[in-house]
Amino acid sequence: MAENDPVVTADEGQRGVSRRNFIKGVIAAGAAVSTTSYLFRGGSILGQPSLPGAVERLVTLNVNGQQRRVDVMKQETLAMTLRYKLGLTGTKLGCDRSECGACTVLIDDVPHYSCSILTHSVRGRKVVTIEGLASPTGQLHPVQQAVVDAQGFQCAFCMPGFVMATVGYLKTNPNPTRPELAHGISGNLCRCQDYNKILDAMMLAAEYTRRSSRA
Amino acid sequence: MAVIRDVMPAFELFQPANVEEALSLLNRYKSDAWVMAGGLDSFDWLKDRIKRPKVVVDLVGVKELEGVRASGDGLEIGAMTTLTDLVRHPLVREKFGMLLEAAEAAASPQIRNQGTIGGNVSQDTRCWYYRDGWECYRAGGNICYADTPTAMNREHAIFDADRCVAVNPSDTAPALIALDAKMVIRSTSGEQIVDAEHYFIGPGIDITRMTVLKPGDLLVAIRIPGTWAGSQFYFEKVRDRKVWDFPLVNVASVMKTSGGTIQDLRLALNGVAAHPVRLRAVEAAVRGKPRNEQTAEMAGLMAIEGAKPLRHNGYKLPLVRNLVKRAIRGVEGSWTS
Numbered sequence: 001m002a003e004n005d006p007v008v009t010a011d012e013g014q015r016g017v018s019r020r021n022f023i024k025g026v027i028a029a030g031a032a033v034s035t036t037s038y039l040f041r042g043g044s045i046l047g048q049p050s051l052p053g054a055v056e057r058l059v060t061l062n063v064n065g066q067q068r069r070v071d072v073m074k075q076e077t078l079a080m081t082l083r084y085k086l087g088l089t090g091t092k093l094g095c096d097r098s099e100c101g102a103c104t105v106l107i108d109d110v111p112h113y114s115c116s117i118l119t120h121s122v123r124g125r126k127v128v129t130i131e132g133l134a135s136p137t138g139q140l141h142p143v144q145q146a147v148v149d150a151q152g153f154q155c156a157f158c159m160p161g162f163v164m165a166t167v168g169y170l171k172t173n174p175n176p177t178r179p180e181l182a183h184g185i186s187g188n189l190c191r192c193q194d195y196n197k198i199l200d201a202m203m204l205a206a207e208y209t210r211r212s213s214r215a
Numbered sequence: 216m217a218v219i220r221d222v223m224p225a226f227e228l229f230q231p232a233n234v235e236e237a238l239s240l241l242n243r244y245k246s247d248a249w250v251m252a253g254g255l256d257s258f259d260w261l262k263d264r265i266k267r268p269k270v271v272v273d274l275v276g277v278k279e280l281e282g283v284r285a286s287g288d289g290l291e292i293g294a295m296t297t298l299t300d301l302v303r304h305p306l307v308r309e310k311f312g313m314l315l316e317a318a319e320a321a322a323s324p325q326i327r328n329q330g331t332i333g334g335n336v337s338q339d340t341r342c343w344y345y346r347d348g349w350e351c352y353r354a355g356g357n358i359c360y361a362d363t364p365t366a367m368n369r370e371h372a373i374f375d376a377d378r379c380v381a382v383n384p385s386d387t388a389p390a391l392i393a394l395d396a397k398m399v400i401r402s403t404s405g406e407q408i409v410d411a412e413h414y415f416i417g418p419g420i421d422i423t424r425m426t427v428l429k430p431g432d433l434l435v436a437i438r439i440p441g442t443w444a445g446s447q448f449y450f451e452k453v454r455d456r457k458v459w460d461f462p463l464v465n466v467a468s469v470m471k472t473s474g475g476t477i478q479d480l481r482l483a484l485n486g487v488a489a490h491p492v493r494l495r496a497v498e499a500a501v502r503g504k505p506r507n508e509q510t511a512e513m514a515g516l517m518a519i520e521g522a523k524p525l526r527h528n529g530y531k532l533p534l535v536r537n538l539v540k541r542a543i544r545g546v547e548g549s550w551t552s
Contacts, residue, residue: 051229051240051243052229052231052232052236052239052240053229053230053231053232053236053237053240053272053276054229055228055229055230073222073225074225074226074227074228074271075222075223075224075225075226075228075261076222077222077223077258080222093220095218096218096220096262097218097258097259097262098255098258098259098323098325098326099459101323101325104325110299110328111324111325111328112325112328112329113325113326113329115258116254116255116258116329117254117329118228118254118273118275120228120230120273121230121254121273121275165324165325169324183324184324185324186323186324186457186458187322187323187324187325187326187458187459
């Protein structure tokens with residue numbers, strides 16, 4: 001049964017034995033164990049009558065175009081689920097208080113702080129993380145390509161959040177002025193204080209995005 | 216206080232699909248229930264373990280509370296409309312540009328994408344003694360830590376302090392008061408409509424609450440009458456950083472003039488008391504006066520009458536005086552309509 005669980009097969013495309021992938025493997029295995037134990041004793045819980053609006057523990061999420069079944073606590077935030085249950089560690093946790101933007105993901109194409117939304121709230125909605133931007137063949141998203149070309153970041157801890165915020169903002173305003181873009185992605189902090197360089201990269205990202213949508 | 220970064224303590228979660236279900240849950244759990252809209256205020260309380268509700272009623276699935284509708288010559292805004300949706304709505308832009316400015320001035324883009332107008336007006340104060348779990352008056356204790364000789368109270372109240380010196384942090388609240396908005400509140404026992412001005416309460420009425428909402432009550436909509444549509448608006452927010460920060464002081468005014476004379480106006484401030492303050496005395500004094508520097512100067516001076524600054528917030532007096540002055544006189548190029 002566990003072999004069919006997408007949680008377990010999440011990272012099978014990656015065969016490297018880097019520290020990062022080893023950690024992700026451990027996370028995925030842990031999630032599979034907790035999911036399995038839930039299934040074994042699920043029957044007795046499901047029979048109980050519930051109040052309107054009651055939520056189930058086992059949910060299916062649409063993450064990066066895949067249906068992911070996952071066991072979610074009621075108080076769990078999306079950032080926790082993405083990082084520690086689904087192994088999508090590209091989404092960073094900075095402040096965990098909606099004050100830094102490192103955890104930004106797209107929900108139905110709109111940027112949200114994943115640290116500040118319950119995983120149960122995104123059922124039936126389309127979640128895209130930094131891992132979901134590149135094409136299946138590995139071609140980078142125009143915003144990612146611009147970041148690489150312009151060398152936009154220094155330490156880059158904030159980068160996934162900035163990239164997701166920019167991708168979301170460009171969907172509402174594909175041709176921003178520099179001040180408009182600065183306002184549009186003002187919900188993200190960079191502690192290297194590299195904002196001018198980030199804005200240079202993201203203005204290039206806007207140009208690449210326009211070009212790729214015309215192509 | 217150390218910031219805790221693990222998973223919040225457990226609570227029972229309900230995500231009702233409509234208002235009826237939400238009200239029945241709120242009625243069932245009463246004061247054990249925590250109403251969550253966008254969650255941006257709620258999560259701080261829950262993550263910091265300062266508030267430990269047994270039950271969270273999350274309104275994310277109540278789609279009937281979302282959206283802006285024309286209502287006569289005014290608007291009805293569902294309480295779960297996000298600030299971003301409000302800012303982008305053509306009717307808001309066309310008729311009540313000031314509300315757009317106020318909503319756009321709040322927090323950060325991601326917060327506006329999720330935070331709702333209902334949550335923005337119903338949020339709790341940001342006094343850090345209270346938010347950090349100190350047992351102050353507002354938390355049920357018998358001291359105000361922000362009003363002691365060594366307290367850090369730069370952001371606190373200059374008006375109407377009654378034991379507690381916390382301030383209301385909402386940016387949309389003064390705009391809604393100036394626009395004479397009505398708050399539609401529902402519970403299992405029916406519907407009541409409250410003027411925006413009276414929706415917010417100070418410590419003298421109830422020191423533990425910021426609004427008239429009691430356990431079991433739900434703010435469902437905000438109605439803005441057409442009275443002030445397209446009139447002359449002024450909104451300004453002063454804060455430390457351009458993003459995220461709550462107002463040190465903000466001001467909102469609506470005005471109708473005729474031949475350089477102020478015919479009628481409404482004027483409100485926030486960040487100066489536990490509730491947004493409507494400046495009725497100033498309104499009465501400038502009505503019928505010419506709209507000029509002299510009237511504005513008088514209005515500014517009147518606005519700070521009776522103010523009682525604390526040790527570190529004396530700067531709010533000149534700030535209020537000048538913001539009110541600008542709101543009356545106007546600043547060239549800054550009119551929203």
